[in-house]
Each structure stands twice: as structure tokens, then as C-alpha cells.
Amino acid sequence: MNTRTLSTQIYQNILSGNADSRFDAISDPQERAFAKKLIFTALRKQTFLKKVIGRYSSKQLPPKLSIEQIALILGATEILYLHTPQYAVVSSYVDIAKKLGNKYAGGFVNAVLRKICQDADTIRQASNVPFFSKNFRRILQPDYTAKQIAAIEKYAALEPPLDLTIKSEPAHWAEILGGKLMPNNSVRLYSAGAVSQLSGYQEGAWWVQDFASSLAVTALGNIKGKNVLDLCAAPGGKTAQLINAGATVTAVDISAPRLQTLKENLARLKFKAKNIICSDAINYLQNNNENFDIIILDAPCSASGTLRRHPEIVHTKTPEDVVQSVKLQQQMLSATASHLKKGGILLYSVCSLSKNEGERQVANFIDANPEFKIVPITSAVLFNSNILPEIITPEGFIRCLPSILGTEGGMDGFFIAVLQKE
Ligand SMILES: C[S@@+](CC[C@H](N)C(=O)[O-])C[C@H]1O[C@@H](n2cnc3c(N)ncnc32)[C@H](O)[C@@H]1O
Numbered sequence: 001m002n003t004r005t006l007s008t009q010i011y012q013n014i015l016s017g018n019a020d021s022r023f024d025a026i027s028d029p030q031e032r033a034f035a036k037k038l039i040f041t042a043l044r045k046q047t048f049l050k051k052v053i054g055r056y057s058s059k060q061l062p063p064k065l066s067i068e069q070i071a072l073i074l075g076a077t078e079i080l081y082l083h084t085p086q087y088a089v090v091s092s093y094v095d096i097a098k099k100l101g102n103k104y105a106g107g108f109v110n111a112v113l114r115k116i117c118q119d120a121d122t123i124r125q126a127s128n129v130p131f132f133s134k135n136f137r138r139i140l141q142p143d144y145t146a147k148q149i150a151a152i153e154k155y156a157a158l159e160p161p162l163d164l165t166i167k168s169e170p171a172h173w174a175e176i177l178g179g180k181l182m183p184n185n186s187v188r189l190y191s192a193g194a195v196s197q198l199s200g201y202q203e204g205a206w207w208v209q210d211f212a213s214s215l216a217v218t219a220l221g222n223i224k225g226k227n228v229l230d231l232c233a234a235p236g237g238k239t240a241q242l243i244n245a246g247a248t249v250t251a252v253d254i255s256a257p258r259l260q261t262l263k264e265n266l267a268r269l270k271f272k273a274k275n276i277i278c279s280d281a282i283n284y285l286q287n288n289n290e291n292f293d294i295i296i297l298d299a300p301c302s303a304s305g306t307l308r309r310h311p312e313i314v315h316t317k318t319p320e321d322v323v324q325s326v327k328l329q330q331q332m333l334s335a336t337a338s339h340l341k342k343g344g345i346l347l348y349s350v351c352s353l354s355k356n357e358g359e360r361q362v363a364n365f366i367d368a369n370p371e372f373k374i375v376p377i378t379s380a381v382l383f384n385s386n387i388l389p390e391i392i393t394p395e396g397f398i399r400c401l402p403s404i405l406g407t408e409g410g411m412d413g414f415f416i417a418v419l420q421k422e
Pocket residue numbers: 231232233234235236237238239252253254255258279280281282298299300301351
């Protein structure tokens with residue numbers, strides 16, 4: 001099967017929430033790189049392209065795309081943004097639509113792609129937005145102003161840089177890798193290529209971790225010698241930070257394949273966790289009597305904050321997904337409460353933009369568990385100086401948005417709270 005046909009099927013799988021099937025079917029590295037470029041560009045342009053296509057056909061494309069509609073989106077993406085010769089694109093996607101779609105599919109794709117070819121320059125000049133689907137916008141509307149949503153949409157639609165957390169000597173590695181040293185000593189690369197080919201990968205000098213995500217462990221301050229339970233730990237970005245900071249770590253995650261990645265990451269970094277346990281977090285807590293100095297709950301969530309690297313999220317997530325995540329997070333948070341020593345610290349984080357999963361989740365937890373109080377996070381703890389004050393909320397939480405540092409590559413949407421058990 002050729003790369004365009006495989007890409008059409010992969011795209012359908014991604015929209016169905018089947019992320020595991022990503023790109024494994026394409027073995028040739030160049031072809032795989034092309035498929036990734038095509039699919040990620042199309043996911044970032046899909047909402048806009050649906051509007052364009054709607055103008056050329058008698059009816060609007062539905063929220064759930066059929067296979068020939070996906071072929072059309074990919075064909076339009078190649079013509080408009082990847083600059084593939086037009087004749088090759090039209091005939092390829094007409095063939096794919098005929099093969100995979102219904103009997104009218106070839107004619108429909110042919111007619112619309114030819115019109116797009118004619119008007120390509122005008123369409124290209126139109127702005128990037130909308131990136132968000134209606135459902136995704138509904139997730140943000142209760143929590144952010146129209147201006148904030150527009151800024152998030154603008155910067156989240158851009159391809160993100162690659163952030164690395166450095167084991168030691170960040171300035172040295174910034175120079176070797178040609179990257180930018182960030183306020184928390186992450187190194188930001190604007191054009192990276194294959195991660196495993198970068199200097200320092202084999203020797204385990206750094207690991208991939210978004211700037212925003214790396215702030216969670218940094219917010220804990222000095223944790224040398226602390227006994228830490230890292231819940232929902234895989235693939236281990238925070239586990240690595242904890243070990244690097246001198247903590248003793250028990251890492252728990254429900255997913256065996258993701259824990260395998262965590263183990264491989266720790267081995268490459270020459271780090272050792274005290275325990276690595278494959279278990280549901282609540283089951284683990286219910287069947288274990290140990291009390292910890294620190295518990296990290298980097299909870300499963302709607303992942304709406306990771307939309308720069310996972311643009312399919314804007315097409316697949318709905319407010320109902322947030323409701324489901326909130327319930328699970330609430331149960332997990334309650335289960336942690338009895339496993340902290342007196343004076344122990346609970347760090348709660350989510351890569352979600354929804355305040356129901358972040359700010360309100362923590363407020364409700366404190367209402368139900370008054371023995372916990374907020375330890376306000378400060379720029380001084382994070383960066384040793386008063387930079388990026390806009391990521392700290394009045395309550396003393398961290399609230400990162402993709403629009404913050406937008407012109408410098410932005411950051412994931414992320415929420416972090418540090419609580420202490422009195
Ligand atoms: C946001 S990711 C964690 C990222 C990780 N802490 C890091 O810094 O690399 C959430 C993790 O929660 C795990 N998870 C989901 N449901 C779980 C459950 N019921 N118990 C334990 N882990 C769970 C997932 O497998 C996933 O690895």
C-alpha cells in the first residue's frame with residue numbers, strides 16, 4: 001500500500017482515538033517523515049479546510065469524517081501547504097477515494113480538489129484559523145475570555161519546538177545542541193530532527209520534556225533524600241527529574257507498555273527508581289500502608305493542554321471527556337490523602353486547559369480535606385528570580401498556556417498545585 005493510502009488510514013485511526021496505530025505501518029524513514037508532516041499539517045488545518053470544502057460542495061462536512069472526506073482533507077493539505085505538484089495529488093487521492101470510499105467518492109474528491117487547485121493562492125492567503133472545533137471551543141469557553149481563547153488558538157496551531165530537561169550543565173548542552181537556555185534550565189531546540197540522533201542522547205545527558213511539564217518537580221524545591229511516590233509516572237519525565245534531584249522514587253502506572261518506555265528512559269539516563277510498579281493508582285494506594293514525604297499525582301486528564309503536539313485533540317475532545325476525567329482525578333486525589341506523612345507534600349498536576357481539572361479540582365479537594373493547605377508557588381522557587389509572573393495564579397498555582405512565550409515557541413497548557421498536609 002502506498003504512503004498516501006496508509007496516511008489516509010492512519011488519519012482515520014487518529015481521529016478515532018487509536019493513537020497506538022500511529023505511523024508503525026510505514027517502515028521507510030523518509031516516507032514516514034512525509035506522512036507525519038502531511039498528517040500533522042492536515043490536523044492543524046482541518047477545521048479551516050472543512051470550511052473551504054464546504055464552500056465548494058453542496059453540504060458541509062460532518063463532525064465525523066468518512067474515509068473519502070479524509071482523503072479530500074489530505075489532498076487539499078498537499079496542494080495548499082506541502083506544494084506537491086497538483087496533478088499528482090488529484091489523481092492519487094481520487095484513486096484512494098475510489099478504493100476506500102463509496103461509489104460516488106472518486107467524482108466528489110476530483111471535483112473539489114480541482115476547484116481548490118484553481119483557487120489555491122487565494123485560499124493560502126486566508127488566515128490559519130479556525131484551528132479549534134466547536135466542541136473544543138466549548139471546553140475553553142467557561143474558563144477563558146474570547147481574547148485568551150484567540151491567543152491560545154493562534155499559538156497552539158504552530159508546530160512546537162522540542163524542549164529537553166538537562167541532567168547537569170545546561171548552559172554547556174545549550175551550546176552543544178545549538179539550543180536556547182530556558183528560565184528553568186531546559187534547552188529549547190527550534191529545529192531538532194530525530195531525537196535519537198542528537199548529541200547527548202546515547203550518553204543520557206537529557207530527556208525530552210515540555211518546559212511547562214518540567215516546572216512541576218521544580219516547584220517542589222529541594223527534595224534531596226525525600227521518599228517520593230510518583231503516581232501515573234510513565235513515560236517518566238518527572239520520575240527522571242525526581243531521581244536527578246536526589247529523591248528516592250516509587251513509580252506507579254497502570255500501563256505496562258508506557259512503563260516499559262519509562263524503564264528504557266531511566267536506563268538510558270543511568271537512573272534507578274526504588275520501585276517501578278504496574279498498577280491502578282487507587283488499587284496501589286488501597287493495598288499499601290507506606291506513607292511518603294511527597295506524592296506526585298500527574299493525573300490522567302483530557303490532555304487538552306498538549307494540543308500543539310497532538311492536534312487531533314481539537315477534533316476529538318468534548319466537554320463530556322472533561323467530566324469523565326474530573327471524576328477519576330477526584331477519586332485519585334482522595335485516595336492519596338491518607339498516604340502522606342504529617343507535613344507531607346501532595347503535588348497535583350494535569351496537562352489540561354480546563355479549570356475543572358485544575359483550579360476547581362484542587363479547591364474542591366481542599367474543601368473536602370481541610371487538613372491540606374496550598375503552598376503558594378513563587379517565581380523565586382522556580383527560577384531564582386521574578387520572571388514569568390504570568391504563569392502564577394493569585395492562589396499560588398501554576399497555570400501555563402500555549403500563548404505564554406508564544407512568539408518564542410510557547411509551552412503546553414499545564415496546571416500545577418503544591419499542597420501540604422498539616
Ligand atoms: C499525564 S501521563 C503521566 C506523565 C508522566 N507523569 C511524566 O511526567 O512523564 C498520565 C499517566 O497516567 C496513567 N494512568 C491512567 N490511568 C491510571 C490509573 N488508573 N492508575 C495509574 N496510572 C494511570 C497513564 O498510563 C499515563 O501514563
